[in-house]
């Protein structure tokens with residue numbers, strides 16, 4: 153009675169195994185992991201490019217400020233050379249204050265320059281690492297591709313076999329099977345083993361087992377896991 157549907161289930165098991173092999177492939181997992189790393193690296197590069205643009209602006213502003221300062225300093229120095237002795241003290245104080253501004257501007261420029269160096273170093277490091285990661289990604293992707301190329305025709309063949317078997321199935325058994333499969337249950341049909349469900353191992357009462365005979369498919373439904381239990 154159940155012969156064909158059990159064959160169908162066995163064939164579907166083959167399909168599940170093949171599909172699981174692809175889904176659980178370590179190469180696929182690695183490739184996906186590295187792909188994420190590459191995406192993060194790219195995002196970081198975009199951020200660094202933005203930071204570099206901003207820091208270049210700051211650098212341009214700071215150097216312009218310094219050039220302006222240098223001009224004013226030249227002017228002050230020229231004035232000091234022609235100044236009266238009496239004004240010298242005032243000029244010297246001004247000059248001292250001015251020198252402090254210059255030192256502060258130089259420090260700003262130095263800090264900006266350090267930032268530029270840091271950004272460019274990180275940028276280069278990421279580019280270098282990305283290159284290696286890209287090569288690793290290609291390797292894992294190719295390995296997964298080879299597995300996929302091997303398994304896909306097999307999957308197609310098993311699917312064709314399932315379609316062929318489907319036509320030969322007894323309607324009632326097939327309907328029961330399909331309904332359970334929609335709830336993602338697998339395997340659907342299990343054999344009774346030592347008065348236990350062959351799926352979840354729950355013990356089945358004698359009275360429940362007795363219902364197998366009164367059923368035209370010769371099955372009972374497990375109260376625990378919902379599988380359809382048969383006896384050989």
Ligand SMILES: [Zn+2]
Pocket residue numbers: 349350351352353354374375376377378379
């Ligand atoms: Zn069960």
